[in-house]
Amino acid sequence: MAAIELCDLHKSFGDFTALERLNLSIEDGEFLVLLGPSGCGKSTTMRLIAGLEEPTSGEIVIGERKVNDVPARDRDLAMVFQNYALYPHMTVAKYIGYPLKIAKLPKSERAERVREAAAKIEMEHLLARRPGELSGGQRQRVALGRAIVRTSQLFQMDEPVSNLDAKLRTVMRAELRHLQKKLATTTIYVTHDQVEAMTLADRIVILNDAKIQQMGSPAEIYARPANTFVAGFIGSPPMNMIEGTVSDGQFQHATGGLDLPNQPDGSAIIGIRPEDLRVAETGGGEIDGVVYSSELLGDSTLLNVRVGAALIAVKVGPEGGLEMDAPVSLTLDQAKLHIFDGQSGERRG
Secondary structure (H helix, E strand, O other): OOOEEEEEEEEEEOOEEEEEEEEEEEOOOOEEEEEOOOOOOHHHHHHHHHOOOOOOEEEEEEOOEEOOOOOHHHOOEEEEOOOOOOOOOOOHHHHHHHHHHHOOOOHHHHHHHHHHHHHHOOOHHHOOOOHHHOOHHHHHHHHHHHHHOOOOOEEEEEOOOOOOOHHHHHHHHHHHHHHHHHHOOEEEEEEOOHHHHHHHOOEEEEEEOOEEEEEEOHHHHHHOOOEHHHHHHOOOOOOEEEEEEEEOOEEEEOOEEEEOOOOOOEEEEEEEOHHHEEEOOOOOOOEEEEEEEEEEOOOOEEEEEEEOOEEEEEEEOOOOOOOOOOEEEEEEOHHHOEEEEOOOOEEOO
């Protein structure tokens, strides 16, 4: 196990900045998720830690050792990738045990370690099978088995479940979380899927444009996003954003207004999550619009309401669907409002 320190870590490819002076401490045994859109710097961060890329500047410390000049093979890391690409001619047992064979461990010790790793991923009964005889979820677990058989000090996982179908992804997320807690191994997990991040992480680091936007527990980030990018990235459906102007404590938007005392005058954006809006049965709400679509989700209905040029998502009960183009007035929970600066997008309150 190991703690990790990234100090002013910077990576450029010519004139392109892939990662800009990142500072991050990862605790021993922590499950940390790097979250963000494609090109934000999350995979670059992982590759720098793994030794697959050299930093332009900055330091990488694993445990108490600076590893900038340490080859990837000597950093004692295990990696699991999106494409697990198992060797078709190897049995599960041989594939899991291959790193131990390369390390020249005695055959009897290899067999025991393979059995232990297979038990942790619940694959003991499939050790004699080849990849063609396994399901997608089983193949992914074999790739995990190969990673954990070495008892490395750090796991790195780059979108390891993105190739699985929706049901298998849910199952594999639970298995990954359970296994990581059981092994207590420091884990860095890269994804662009905010649902994965929210369900897996002890702590999330959200990246965009090569910089950290916010870091914290899933609950902290969901409750208090630092800016409009984070607010729009976390949540399914994402937070609604309504642009307008504050003047003398009043926020005016495309179809109405509401009180925003103690806020400075000027452009502002209010954020409200779909579950914190409700339909005003008798009208007179703070936001007026027309129903653009109504989607039954099973336990709830998602209304998309057109307000000016924007679409506002509202979660209502399963019986709360409305006809397309029906006028609707919405009331929001003012205690759940998020207020952002209209220019910078940074959180005000």
